Amino acid sequence: MAKRESNVDRVYEALRRMAADFAFKPDQRINESALSEVLGASRTPLREALNRLVAEGFLTFQNNRGFFCRPLTPSYIMDLYEARVAVECEAVRFACTRAPDDDIAALADYLNRMEPEYQSATDPEALLAMDESFHARLAQLSGNSELQRILNNLNGRIRYIRLIDLKRMRDRAGGKAPGDTSAHRQIVEGIAARDTEAAVSAMRSHIEKRREEATEAVRIAFSQLYVPDE
């Protein structure tokens, strides 16, 4: 009977999802009263959750004007991808130098077990979830919780674009999503061999490959967010 999860937490989770999915359009002003009604909470806990999301970069805030959705521009997305490179490459570096062999083997094993599912999946949502899970586990190998925390935040804000990107690739490939496990495998092999340079450069080129497609994905994202209007 004790409420284990507070209202603020519930509202926060819901808002984070909404913000990640651009349920609010870029730069759109957020109406607190309306939103509080939708979420079934008063403005007080709602605003607490909104403030957290501002600090995390999902929303912006202007005095006496309230909360706004973060903007969506090519340069903003570029910045996020570039920051991801910084964080993930350093995480790989640490994984190479100090991750226990067992943990590395476990990640390799995870990759093997997921392989069939990865190859057969066509749903971009599922693919992205698996991809994010892999990268999160990889960050865990670094043994550095700050790097994990930052990566989680960056991935949340970049998520929508990655989804668009995957959908675009699926559509171009004719319904078949790209099961690009080779890059992941290459990274893990580099770590297992404790070959820092190889692993880091594999990671760098893996992310940068995606980054290069991002501009186009942003363009599509824009059209999806503004044209259909539901």
Next chain:
Amino acid sequence: MAKRESNVDRVYEALRRMAADFAFKPDQRINESALSEVLGASRTPLREALNRLVAEGFLTFQNNRGFFCRPLTPSYIMDLYEARVAVECEAVRFACTRAPDDDIAALADYLNRMEPEYQSATDPEALLAMDESFHARLAQLSGNSELQRILNNLNGRIRYIRLIDLKRMRDRAGGKAPGDTSAHRQIVEGIAARDTEAAVSAMRSHIEKRREEATEAVRIAFSQLYVPDE
């Protein structure tokens, strides 16, 4: 007469400073009522500011128990230093590849102008402010606002330890603080020469040198926070 800065912002700034300086002791529970009286605001804006600081990692939060100061452990500080390396090295990389010559020259110039002040300053606070300013400007050269944002956050949380570290060095050197501009100069020279490898490795060793002293600084920080009790 229009209030340009809101109460929340004012409270937030005050709290951030307090949290950075460990005006709250590690893991200490924060009493909202008492704090709101000290800060001259009601609990509503106070809690909004506290929620931002939770999202930024300055504080933690437990359901129905409220807000707590972040812990202070060697491994936590290590994580922050390691994340700094990741962020700053990547920033240097971008500075090498794409910062305008003029901006690089401006930073070198800034370094030259600050040199006398840096050499003569004995106040650790002032030294740290100059050091942080240099690193922030360097991050600006990357042209990536996410990297700047993350660095600003990391520096805020690591600040107290760096201050302890500087004080320790001053005391050991007999009142003379260490005007280590050579490392900074080396980094900027590397960038100016567009020598990515040299600049990055200079940055890496610069930060890691400090990181190695951090464990000892944490020990001192602990004694300062718990023994004098005022």
Next chain:
DNA sequence: GAATTCGGAGCTGCATACAGTTTTGAGGGC
């Protein structure tokens, strides 16, 4: 004396109310 129970004080969680600011749009001048 140590462990346990329990009641109350104190604190947090949240809804609500209202003051102050921004936005909107109707009306009027050009």
Next chain:
DNA sequence: GCCCTCAAAACTGTATGCAGCTCCGAATTC
């Protein structure tokens, strides 16, 4: 038609009140 003006509507900023949870210490039991 276009651009001001200005007052009402709408929204944000913050204080306050109360319900419910947590915590502490006195009383009780062993």
